[in-house]
Amino acid sequence: MPRMSAADRREALVRAALRVVARRGLAQATTRAIVAEAGMSLASFHYAFDSRDELVDALIEHVVGAEGAALLVDELPGTDVGDVVRLGLRRYLDHLRGDPDAEQAMLELTQHALRDPERHDVARRQYQRYHDLAEASLDAAAARAGVRWRRPVRDIAGLLVAMTDGITMTWLVTRDDAAAEAAIDLLAETIGREAVPATVSDATPDATESPDAAERPDPADSDPDPGATT
Amino acid sequence: MPRMSAADRREALVRAALRVVARRGLAQATTRAIVAEAGMSLASFHYAFDSRDELVDALIEHVVGAEGAALLVDELPGTDVGDVVRLGLRRYLDHLRGDPDAEQAMLELTQHALRDPERHDVARRQYQRYHDLAEASLDAAAARAGVRWRRPVRDIAGLLVAMTDGITMTWLVTRDDAAAEAAIDLLAETIGREAVPATVSDATPDATESPDAAERPDPADSDPDPGATT
DNA sequence: GTCTATATGGAGATAGAC
DNA sequence: GTCTATCTCCATATAGAC
Structure with a gap:
């Protein structure tokens, strides 16, 4: 050796x-x-x-850094925002079908982290990253399509992240491709309906367009650079 | 003793x-x-x-039989089907918040079951039961509200089950009540939009109302009596 | 630094008294 | 049937030769 x-x-x-x-x-x-x-x-x-614990910690940190990029990517051909979401989720489903054991490992590691208060924060950061990624993708898709979201992007991103987890879990149990695809299509269609044509006043780059967006402070937004994963 | x-x-x-x-x-x-x-x-x-394995098996069977009832119940005051879904999911979220460890235990047991081919079927049956329950609840809610679903109830039920898992997982990680509620409201609103006024011809009790409903055979419908748990 | 050999502890499972 | 005491195994972690 x-x-x-x-x-x-x-x-x-x-x-x-x-x-x-x-x-x-x-x-x-x-x-x-x-x-x-x-x-x-x-x-x-x-x-x-x-110790073994130390390796498990390193393992958790490793997958947190590496896996974020597979969730939703911006280079999708997007005229319709619903299609972008649908393609993104379908792509994730393909990834899941291609390597189900890897995703199950992710779930196990996440659940393991939840059992320890210190590791819980690692999992939280991971999900925060997923969320930021989803939010950025949704914003980008809307900008390219010339639409705006009728409700806080944060809420839609949250639904997306939750849905990804839900699809993962249910598919791992049922292995029902068609059901997963149906759920994806239904959700994508729905999210597509949350987009309305953008007006000129909406073009302001970083304005939160919903009046109640500020009512709910983000419980964990300490990650200023969601793009630098790995 | x-x-x-x-x-x-x-x-x-x-x-x-x-x-x-x-x-x-x-x-x-x-x-x-x-x-x-x-x-x-x-x-x-x-x-x-x-052996310990034998107890774990019994434990899995136990929770499979007991937990189904908490998901969605029919006695919700439902005029609007969206509200029924919203209240049902909110009720589940309350349950989750009240005893998060119990739900995490469920997830761990399910994932444990997935590792063994024989136990995998137990988990599959559990999800089949969730699905049947969701489907029955959706049908009942629609009947009482005098509406019908625009697409196969099965697909909507699948989305509900997946969403429940997704909300569970993400909430367990983030502990973000407001985000979970926002996701629930958004989903409920969506599902509400899948309901359209029922016509007389739709009143046929057990007819599948969508032409493509038969295209996708149910991969696991070997449980003729979903009501008899425990 | 990298190996073989071993110490230590905790887990499942059992023996055998009562 | 129920207990205490014990056996055995396997996992983590370490010692010490090279």
Whole structure:
């Protein structure tokens, strides 16, 4: 085995751990299973990490940084905003179908994080990032289509994020492609109906267009740079 | 400790296990923690169950049978179908806020079940039941309001079930009440728009009102009696 | 630094007295 | 039937040779 830097070793172990969690679940992701997957010895593990908990933490941080980009992307051909949402969610469904174990691993890691007060914040930041991403995508789609949203974009983004989780969970259980597609189409159609033609006064770039948008302060908006993931 | 029948002991252990899982997570629900919660000795555990796995199976079956009723109920004051959906989901959100650990326990048990092919079917049946319940509630609400659904009820029910999961997951992470309520209101409004006034020809009780409803066969409708739980 | 070998603890499961 | 005491295994973590 060639020498690796401690950082490389940590990275390799995290990647191996993710594969093991995806394949057999977090509970079965023992240090032995992980080092076997990584082709290392047990001692190398404890050279790179102090404990298994520390690796799990690193694993959570890793997936938080990496997975955000798959949710919704801006380069969708969008004339109709409903279509943009539909294509974005369909793309996510394709991703889910292509690698269901990976998404289940994400869910398991998130739920694991919820059990610890300190890790809970990591999960919160992850969801905040999802939300910001969805919001930015919705804004961009609306701008290109020349429409504006009839209600706070934040609310629509929240529905999108929740829906993504819901589809993930139900599809993982039922494996019903058609049902997931039907739900996506229905939701996309709905969100499309929330868009109305933009007037000139709406063109102000950063004005919140709804009067009650300020009534509800964002409980967690401490992330000023939602674009820099990884 | 008084003598208990084996059945009573099993029941008591299952209930204790559920409390432990809710409080500390499935991974921490060791046999020792469970018998401590139930006030029994370790030997009593193995008198009632052959193994911990067997108890976890019983626990899954238990929650599958018990939790369905809380999702959507028919006794909601419904003139407007959108309001019925909104109130039903709000009621579920109240339940979630009142006992978040219990719902997280449900999620953990479901995900655990997904890891085993045999247990996967148990989870599938659970979701099938949720779906049937949602569908029946939607039908009942529409009938009372004198409206019909513009698209297959099945699709709307699927969206409801997925949305319930999504709201659960996102709320457990963010604990953002206002966001959950906004998502609920938006979804309810949407679903309300899927209802149109019923005509006389629509009054046929069990006719599928959409021409493409038969195009998608139900992948799992082997449960002829969704009402008889527990 | 990287390995083999081992210590330590906690988990599930059981033996055997009462 | 129910308990205490124990067995066995496996996981994490460490010691110490090279």
